[in-house]
Amino acid sequence: MARCGRKVKVVIKEPLLSFDYLNSHDKDDCPMNEKIRLLEAQLPELIGKEKINALNELCFFYATRSTDKALQYGSDALLLAQEENDPVGEAEALSKNGIIYFYLGDFDQSLRYFLDSLKRYESLEHKLGIAKTLLSIGNVYSRLSNNELALEYYQQSLVISEALNDPVGIASCYQNIGLIHDNQEEYNLALEYYTKALQLSEKLNDTEKVAKLLNNIGLVYEHLSDDQKALEYYQKSLEICESVADKAGLAYSLGTIGTIYKRAGQSGKAIEYLERGLKLAQELKAKELSLNFYAELTELYAQQEDYKTALMYQQQYLEARDAVYNATQSRQIAEMQAKYDAEKKKREAEIYRLKNVELQKEVDQRKEAEKKLRQINEELTQLHREKDEFLGMASHDLKNPLTSILGFVQLINMLGEKSLDSRTKGFLNSIEECANQMFRIVTNLVDLNRIESGKIHFPLRTFDLRFALVQVINRYQSQTDDKQITMNFELPHHKCLILANEDAVDQILDNLISNAIKYSPPESSIYVRLTDTGEHIHCEIKDEGQGLTPEDKKKIFTKFARLSAKPTGGENSTGLGLSIVKRLVDLMHGNVWVESDGKNKGSAFIVEFPKPSQAH
Structure with a gap:
């Protein structure tokens, strides 16, 4: 049976970001959702530093949940901290805004915020703030695949965390340094740092981090072709996730174990673990994770010549892939719009502030302010133009290959009308349906962009x-x-x-x-x-x-x-x-x-x- 396409390996291998490290310092017994609900209810009554701290916390909470809210709270926190002359709050707000743009994938903007935050913390000699921001900057360079710079910032953060005798910060640095060595295929060094992070995390009773580290160590042993050792660590991670009812972690662990058994030729066990993991992924409505399970199970059942079940999983894979694609496209466009709106609001707020301040100043100062206003307006116009150009280019660049795909499918159908079996014709029909669906999406994007940009003119x-x-x-x-x-x-x-x-x-x-x-x-x-x-x-x-x-x-x-x-x-x-x-x-x-x-x-x-x- 044909493979479902390129698959992502089912593993947990994520750098422990300083944002997680910040949370670890602030843990309490209050469930996070309840705490946030109370904060939002109290927000209108808060003033000064209390309000700045609340806005920063809300910004962090929503960074991975709602881009619009995160950008709103981050912008409000930064403006209020500047108005209240609160340098610590301002440094924290800059860091939180850096986190939002990190998750949005805008690493240049993220780095600018983190570097500004670092300057504020250094001027205040705020050691903990310096350590966490250095770690954040390292994370940005890690995502940019600049391992050398990432390692340099992680090591600087480690030195300060050790001086502060801060086990949470030390463990975070160890894990991230281990990840860099892992990426560079320096597996012995990766194991050394992952193990140090694991020992500290076990002492801190941080079960979530322990489970992730066990998976990372298992992955290193996979790279070293020691599947037996890898399986031991994956099983330990699985036990921890089961003990704390962590469904997401459990699904990942089941996936990693299933792929080990698949590679070992133990199809029965591989199917057992993968189907358990798929059930959890479906309960969590984690469509991207489900894709991996569908793909692996399709291959396993095809190898066993159970083509009926293999076809079922392949069809589920295709349906989930389309859903993930549509959701990703909508999210990316929505995130771009949210970024544009946030920048616009920030600049509008700056325009308002400048107008009120400059009313009482000399003529030359007023001219300077007007120059800044012109620059801001040009930036807003450029942002809007870039958004339109992105939509236009992305849509047009997709349209030509889609036309080719549809043409080839129709040609194959025509030439092989009598020679193709029904199963192959079914695959060709699926390809044609998917291509037609994407063609409609692209056509709608092109039409909408032309209308909104005023480039459509038609006679009546x-x-x-x-x-x-x-x-x-x-x-x-x-x-x-x-x-x-x-x-x-x-x-x-x-x-x-x-x-x-x-x-x-x-x-x-x-x-x-x-x-x-x-x-x-x-x-x-x-x-x-x-x-x-x-x-x-x-x-x-x-x-x-x-x-x-x-x-x-x-x-x-x-x-x-x-x-x-x-x-x-x-x-x-x-x-x-x-x-x-x-x-x-x-x-x-x-x-x-x-x-x-x-x-x-x-x-x-x-x-x-x-x-x-x-x-x-």
């Missing part, structure tokens, strides 16, 4: 909406037949002339009709009606689907909207179609809205097109 002309509507409905005849959906029409006998662009109207109707089919249950009905109000032509498309909640209706025409309703036949949704509909209707001086009485009560989309005499 008078035509009969009835014919445009019938053409789109005929296009979806096979889909309605597959789901046994009945299409009901109510069209006037007289012409329904509108002043619009035919291509744009086709795209609007295509999105609305396909959505109605996508979200309608089998054996239901869809109602399409054109109405001449005298001033406008109304096109209503009504289904008997899952309906919309009040919250759904508020965000239905926004980009990447994720609604409560889900496709009923396994179809995919990018969350862009209705956003494009709204923008195209607006460009043609029309109006669009949705009506729904609630969940499971269907929904109706109404588009109002201007008649020639009413056009602007």
